[in-house]
């Protein structure tokens with residue numbers, strides 16, 4: 283761990299031991315639990331993701347704030363609290379100082395979580411979709427993108443949601459030097475849909491290949507994340523055109539109601555779920571588990587690659 287003793291950053295025993303022994307650990311965010319999905323789907327999901335990671339042979343580490351402590355690895359009762367209690371904050375990397383100082387509880391975003399995961403020495407992180415460049419003029423840009431550009435960690439996601447401006451998001455990643463690699467695809471996935479029509483330059487066929495690329499980046503001293511985009515499972519994916527129309531309506535409603543800042547993403551996610559009568563939530567759950575599994579496989583491959591490189 284690169285974290286000073288006696289700070290408000292606490293890893294549970296299972297994770298401390300696994301990290302100490304060099305065993306595979308997969309970090310998970312928690313804004314998807316506090317702000318991304320309704321109760322009880324959020325709790326079911328948090329448990330399922332942890333279960334999938336364990337059954338694939340890695341240790342799951344959900345990151346969240348509980349009463350001002352940054353926690354890595356949560357007990358069942360703590361996951362339940364996060365999923366069901368009101369007043370949970372949405373915490374990005376810049377909020378960590380306030381959150382500890384003011385004893386907040388809440389979910390950490392991709393930006394907040396990868397900062398913590400990297401500080402703890404974790405190499406692989408899984409989420410559903412990353413934040414990105416929002417649609418419209420004077421666009422709101424998620425801090426996830428900036429944090430990805432300065433955190434050396436493998437991030438597994440299903441691309442970004444069509445609530446965002448996807449071409450601008452992909453462009454931003456390029457400008458800021460974040461490599462994007464398609465897992466068995468050459469198309470940037472759009473979270474609910476397998477394809478966005480945006481082409482990728484790189485793809486990988488196996489977790490081992492991804493692990494080797496990340497090691498290569500590390501030995502070169504590159505400081506950015508490696509963003510692995512994993513399309514949602516075919517059985518639950520929705521057609522891009524269908525979801526795009528729903529999103530357009532949601533974006534217009536958000537503008538009309540004057541929603542801004544960190545409330546935009548949760549508002550749009552809620553509207554899309556409402557308008558697809560839950561179909562969006564079904565894809566969301568399926569792809570999160572799919573990403574957790576791939577992340578676990580990559581974390582195992584990374585450990586193998588590391589050993590064979592010594």
Ligand code: PSU
Nearest residue numbers: 313314318391392411413424425544547
């Ligand atoms: N996108 C999703 N679901 C989510 C989020 C994003 O499809 O739950 C959450 C993630 O935690 C992400 C955060 O890091 O929202 C981004 O928020 P913002 O756009 O305010 O940066």
Ligand code: MN
Nearest residue numbers: 422423424543
């Ligand atoms: Mn924002």
